[in-house]
Amino acid sequence: MLLKRPENLTDRQTTELREILKHNRKTVQAWLSREDFQRFREYSALVWAGKVLDEWTDRTMLRGFSR
Secondary structure (H helix, E strand, O other): OOOOOHHHOOHHHHHHHHHHHHHOHHHHHHHHHHHHHHHHHHOOOHHHHHHHHHHHHHHHHHHOOOO
8 A cells, every 4th residue: 555656545545544654653754755756757857857856865865764
């Protein structure tokens, strides 16, 4: 469930994911980071894609996911 895009989750998976995310802060941060990364894939212009990727990397490093 954590790896599926939200629009591809079944109703049951959505409910289960909400329960998981309620109780584990690190899981929430990782899941939000993964969702945020999806923006990178939406850009066709390399300049903008690079900018988004740099920003995402900076945020991810600050959150401590690089360890």
